Amino acid sequence: MGCAMTRREQKSKRRRKEEPFFSSGEQELRREKEKARDLRRTQWWKRRLAKGECHWCGKKFAPAELTMDHVVPISRGGRSVKGNVVPSCKACNTAKKHRLPWEARKEEG
Ligand SMILES: [Zn+2]
Numbered sequence: 001m002g003c004a005m006t007r008r009e010q011k012s013k014r015r016r017k018e019e020p021f022f023s024s025g026e027q028e029l030r031r032e033k034e035k036a037r038d039l040r041r042t043q044w045w046k047r048r049l050a051k052g053e054c055h056w057c058g059k060k061f062a063p064a065e066l067t068m069d070h071v072v073p074i075s076r077g078g079r080s081v082k083g084n085v086v087p088s089c090k091a092c093n094t095a096k097k098h099r100l101p102w103e104a105r106k107e108e109g
Pocket residue numbers: 054055056057058059088089090091092093
């Protein structure tokens with residue numbers, strides 16, 4: 001039993017080597033998450049939070065209640081840049097998770 005497991009593991013390792021796309025995508029995801037963390041520390045972001053307005057519903061919140069939301073999610077190829085991150089309340093962030101804004105709108109209408 002132990003022998004068969006080992007053999008199967010070796011096979012899957014070899015196959016993974018032939019698909020570098022998978023691992024590089026994961027690497028990119030991690031890099032964008034790190035960039036988002038850096039962005040959260042900037043004065044630019046603190047100013048946006050200080051306004052206390054959710055980008056999606058326009059309601060006012062305490063800065064602590066707002067989270068950084070990617071307009072185009074990282075998982076969809078979005079980047080952690082100023083043009084792609086907005087303050088979002090928790091409800092809106094949860095509602096649009098992993099959906100592109102125009103897809104969310106389509107479902108509403
Ligand atoms: Zn909101």
